[in-house]
Amino acid sequence: MAGLTGHPVLEIGDKFEELQNNIINNNKNKEVIDKAGLVLKGEENSNNNNNNQGGERDMAPPTSNSLHRSGSRPQLDLSKAAIQGNSEERDPTILLPNQSDDISHFALDIGGSLIKLVYFSRHEGQSIDDKRKRTVKEISNGSRRSYPILGGRLHFVKFETSKLNECLDFISSKQLHNGIDSHYWNSESPNKENAVIKATGGGAYKFADLFKERLGVSIDKEDEMDCLVAGANFLLKAIRHEAFTHMEGHKEFVQIDHNDLFPYLLVNVGSGVSMIKVDGDGKFQRVSGTNVGGGTYWGLGRLLTKCNSFDELLELSQRGDNRTIDMLVGDIYGGMDYSKIGLSASTIASSFGKAISDKKELEDHRPEDISLSLLRMISYNIGQISYLNALRFGLKRIFFGGFFIRGHAYTMDTISFAVHFWSQGQAQAMFLRHEGFLGALGAFMSYEKLGLDDLMVHQLVERFPMGAPYTGGKIHGPPLGNLNEKISWMEKFVLKGTEITAPVPMAPPGTTGLGGFEVPSSKGGTLRSDASALNVGVLHLVPTLEVFPLLANPKMYEPNTIDLSDHCELEYWFTVLSEHLPDLVDKAVASEGGTDDAKRRGDAFARAFSAHLARLMEEPAAYGKLGLANLLELREECLREFQFLDAYRSIKQRENEVSLAVLPDLLMELDRMDEEARLLTLIEGVLAANIFDWGSRACVDLYHKGTIIDIYRMSRNKMQRPWRVDDFDLFRERMLGSEGKKPRPHKRALLFVDNSGADVVLGMLPLARELLRRGTEVVLVANSLPALNDVTAMELPDIVAEAAKHCDILRRAAEAGGLLVDAMTNTLDGSKENCSSVPLMVVENGCGSPCIDLRQVSSELASAAKHADLIILEGMGRALHTNFNARFKCEALKLAMVKNQRLAEKLIKGEIYDCVCRYEPAS
Ligand SMILES: CC(C)(COP(=O)(O)O)[C@@H](O)C(=O)NCCC(=O)O
Numbered sequence: 033m034a035g036l037t038g039h040p041v042l043e044i045g046d047k048f049e050e051l052q053n054n055i056i057n058n059n060k061n062k063e064v065i066d067k068a069g070l071v072l073k074g075e076e077n078s079n080n081n082n083n084n085q086g087g088e089r090d091m092a093p094p095t096s097n098s099l100h101r102s103g104s105r106p107q108l109d110l111s112k113a114a115i116q117g118n119s120e121e122r123d124p125t126i127l128l129p130n131q132s133d134d135i136s137h138f139a140l141d142i143g144g145s146l147i148k149l150v151y152f153s154r155h156e157g158q159s160i161d162d163k164r165k166r167t168v169k170e171i172s173n174g175s176r177r178s179y180p181i182l183g184g185r186l187h188f189v190k191f192e193t194s195k196l197n198e199c200l201d202f203i204s205s206k207q208l209h210n211g212i213d214s215h216y217w218n219s220e221s222p223n224k225e226n227a228v229i230k231a232t233g234g235g236a237y238k239f240a241d242l243f244k245e246r247l248g249v250s251i252d253k254e255d256e257m258d259c260l261v262a263g264a265n266f267l268l269k270a271i272r273h274e275a276f277t278h279m280e281g282h283k284e285f286v287q288i289d290h291n292d293l294f295p296y297l298l299v300n301v302g303s304g305v306s307m308i309k310v311d312g313d314g315k316f317q318r319v320s321g322t323n324v325g326g327g328t329y330w331g332l333g334r335l336l337t338k339c340n341s342f343d344e345l346l347e348l349s350q351r352g353d354n355r356t357i358d359m360l361v362g363d364i365y366g367g368m369d370y371s372k373i374g375l376s377a378s379t380i381a382s383s384f385g386k387a388i389s390d391k392k393e394l395e396d397h398r399p400e401d402i403s404l405s406l407l408r409m410i411s412y413n414i415g416q417i418s419y420l421n422a423l424r425f426g427l428k429r430i431f432f433g434g435f436f437i438r439g440h441a442y443t444m445d446t447i448s449f450a451v452h453f454w455s456q457g458q459a460q461a462m463f464l465r466h467e468g469f470l471g472a473l474g475a476f477m478s479y480e481k482l483g484l485d486d487l488m489v490h491q492l493v494e495r496f497p498m499g500a501p502y503t504g505g506k507i508h509g510p511p512l513g514n515l516n517e518k519i520s521w522m523e524k525f526v527l528k529g530t531e532i533t534a535p536v537p538m539a540p541p542g543t544t545g546l547g548g549f550e551v552p553s554s555k556g557g558t559l560r561s562d563a564s565a566l567n568v569g570v571l572h573l574v575p576t577l578e579v580f581p582l583l584a585n586p587k588m589y590e591p592n593t594i595d596l597s598d599h600c601e602l603e604y605w606f607t608v609l610s611e612h613l614p615d616l617v618d619k620a621v622a623s624e625g626g627t628d629d630a631k632r633r634g635d636a637f638a639r640a641f642s643a644h645l646a647r648l649m650e651e652p653a654a655y656g657k658l659g660l661a662n663l664l665e666l667r668e669e670c671l672r673e674f675q676f677l678d679a680y681r682s683i684k685q686r687e688n689e690v691s692l693a694v695l696p697d698l699l700m701e702l703d704r705m706d707e708e709a710r711l712l713t714l715i716e717g718v719l720a721a722n723i724f725d726w727g728s729r730a731c732v733d734l735y736h737k738g739t740i741i742d743i744y745r746m747s748r749n750k751m752q753r754p755w756r757v758d759d760f761d762l763f764r765e766r767m768l769g770s771e772g773k774k775p776r777p778h779k780r781a782l783l784f785v786d787n788s789g790a791d792v793v794l795g796m797l798p799l800a801r802e803l804l805r806r807g808t809e810v811v812l813v814a815n816s817l818p819a820l821n822d823v824t825a826m827e828l829p830d831i832v833a834e835a836a837k838h839c840d841i842l843r844r845a846a847e848a849g850g851l852l853v854d855a856m857t858n859t860l861d862g863s864k865e866n867c868s869s870v871p872l873m874v875v876e877n878g879c880g881s882p883c884i885d886l887r888q889v890s891s892e893l894a895s896a897a898k899h900a901d902l903i904i905l906e907g908m909g910r911a912l913h914t915n916f917n918a919r920f921k922c923e924a925l926k927l928a929m930v931k932n933q934r935l936a937e938k939l940i941k942g943e944i945y946d947c948v949c950r951y952e953p954a955s
């Protein structure tokens with residue numbers, strides 16, 4: 033029979049053909065083949081037409097479907113609480129409290145104009161029959177892992193103080209006050225009548241009676257300064273992209289070294305301004321302040337412009353031109369600079385100075401100009417006083433927070449300019465993404481036994497729910513109870529939010545005209561009506577996440593290879609993702625049976641994801657530093673939010689079945705080869721099979737044009753060495769040695785697997801088998817949650833079990849690793865010799881994305897990594913989009929086929945379908 037490629041090896045293609053021919057003659061086979069979907073083209077069409085609605089569900093593997101997981105890493109672990117075993121142990125296992133429902137908790141900062149509410153929710157994890165549990169036990173060598181007390185989500189919402197009732201309604205409909213479980217949160221208040229909530233800000237005093245009356249809770253008043261500092265310290269230590277600079281419309285996140293955080297100056301710009309020198313946790317001194325703050329802007333602004341809200345006033349400033357009202361150096365010096373003392377003609381000499389000399393009355397001035405002039409006056413003043421105080425105490429860093437800033441680009445630029453100007457570039461203003469929530473967060477942290485302050489940056493994952501692009505944390509109406517309400521909300525808001533659902537043409541960051549007199553332009557023509565959209569997400573607290581211990585330099589590690597701060601790059605990837613959306617929605621809807629409900633959810637998903645894309649187009653750094661991996665993960669999260677738990681479920685299963693059917697022949701062919709030819713064939717196999725990728729536009733087109741066999745044939749044809757990046761000879765030497773010298777085999781290899789079907793079954797499993805044969809323990813590392821057609825850790829044991837039916841090496845290793853409990857009787861050679869075998873194991877990686885950020889992996893992966901001396905990263909997402917430049921403490925092999933023309937050009941100066949085989953010794 034002719035091989036697939038004319039290559040001397042591998043005749044799997046013939047097997048495919050044989051199977052296909054059998055369809056015609058053999059009914060039994062027909063069923064298998066149809067189900068396995070050899071001819072995908074036809075099947076896809078039928079899916080799109082929703083002809084096989086029931087079938088989609090029926091074919092679903094029971095495991096992934098039975099998972100009750102809402103969308104995020106946190107779902108990995110959250111368990112009941114109680115110290116288990118000896119509490120004197122260094123790291124005792126602490127299970128979470130023994131409640132069956134969500135536990136909620138909240139704290140408030142009730143300011144003069146806004147109420148900021150931080151609340152916590154925790155969903156109990158479902159007990160899942162996870163076949164990998166034994167594996168995990170094996171890997172961690174029986175040592176128990178420790179769980180900090182807290183695991184759940186922190187939500188940030190805000191209300192206008194004048195609408196206090198909305199806030200009370202929100203608390204009451206979410207039952208936040210009833211979630212204050214006294215025995216857990218406050219041991220001194222044993223029953224609900226004595227429930228106490230923490231609050232700061234003047235309203236904590238003013239509205240205490242109202243809270244008692246409406247909710248039956250007492251307010252425990254926390255000191256405002258204490259809260260501000262506690263909140264700021266927590267954010268700066270625990271959130272990776274919390275602080276940023278903002279100069280001339282350009283936002284840049286600042287990596288804060290936790291060990292070098294103190295001292296700093298915290299400037300909280302509320303109605304008034306406080307300047308606090310912070311020396312440590314709970315160590316601070318209010319060193320200065322100014323009465324000219326947010327209240328001044330709003331108060332004077334209202335009187336002068338008749339604006340109805342702070343946001344309206346801010347919005348006016350966007351269209352203002354302060355030259356008409358401010359007196360400039362040039363006005364005094366006949367259009368000249370006063371260069372002797374370093375003042376340009378455009379410098380403001382006197383805010384509102386022109387108002388004295390002009391004959392104009394208030395009505396003769398444009399409200400827009402007044403607002404801008406006022407904003408510049410107050411912002412410069414705050415910036416200047418802050419800098420002088422920093423200078424006074426020798427402080428390098430100044431962080432600005434408080435609701436005056438409201439993520440408003442121009443305000444931040446103005447403050448930054450003042451700090452830069454007066455310090456002659458020596459000091460830098462920094463801003464905080466959660467600027468308005470410092471106090472509320474601090475109040476929240478003042479509950480005892482929360483354990484929040486112990487959380488590390490890698491244990492927090494920020495997620496942006498569907499409403500984030502529209503509301504930025506502001507509550508409109510009652511909270512959403514269920515999925516249906518969510519969808520309706522989305523449908524309703526689509527109308528309201530049209531200006532951001534349509535992708536906004538990108539312009540390179542504009543200048544705000546600081547130092548000059550151009551009108552502010554950094555936010556484009558108009559500001560959204562909700563100018564205070566802060567885009568703070570929901571913070572997921574996940575105590576089980578860890579930094580991957582084999583990263584050579586975790587502090588310097590940057591997962592993303594593609595820098596989306598490059599404008600062209602950003603535009604390109606946004607277009608790719610937008611264009612892929614209809615196909616993804618089709619798959620998602622089909623995976624849920626194509627019902628009307630599924631279609632409605634599909635629509636809502638598409639809208640929500642498009643809204644995120646549009647928001648990020650408008651402001652790429654809105655959700656923190658943006659990389660391609662974040663976008664791909666956001667898409668998966670969005671699917672999960674609309675309860676598409678596994679959009680490619682049936683496709684994955686079909687491809688697994690087909691691939692498993694041809695695996696025995698592949699293994700036989702491999703076994704006929706000598707070691708060297710086998711190793712090359714195995715690596716070729718991994719690269720060739722990586723083509724089965726439903727996330728790549730090019731590959732999806734291939735799927736529509738041909739059968740798996742066509743694709744596979746094309747792929748193998750491409751396999752001739754040298755590959756575009758080809759370190760195979762180095763790897764072969766490490767594995768097989770040279771000049772007759774046999775190197776020592778690896779002790780343990782971590783194989784980060786990628787796609788289902790041929791990719792894992794015909795690519796990675798045979799490679800795993802080779803390593804096992806050489807005496808290397810193998811840990812298959814797979815996703816915790818589905819993403820595209822990636823195989824998950826839950827699905828792998830069944831696949832391995834199926835493969836093991838045809839292979840003694842895999843069988844024995846899987847048994848040794850606890851993947852197969854019952855010794856199998858129907859093995860190929862029937863041998864049951866009890867030779868000791870190195871284990872094959874499966875661990876979950878802690879993510880639900882096609883990429884992987886190795887700063888946040890599951891504790892079981894971290895644990896498995898401790899003994900590993902080889903890492904194999906496979907696929908575009910894990911080896912190219914992320915980790916291409918990552919360096920490890922042990923050897924690493926990065927294998928991928930590049931299934932995107934642009935990436936091929938950029939990254940490896942090659943073409944689509946070129947391959948990468950990068951081998952790196954330990955760093
Ligand atoms: C989502 C993916 C990273 C998955 O690739 P994989 O990791 O499975 O090799 C990849 O399909 C991708 O980058 N897709 C978008 C680009 C495109 O459609 O060309």
Ligand SMILES: [Mn+2]
Nearest residue numbers: 786787822882
């Ligand atoms: Mn993949």
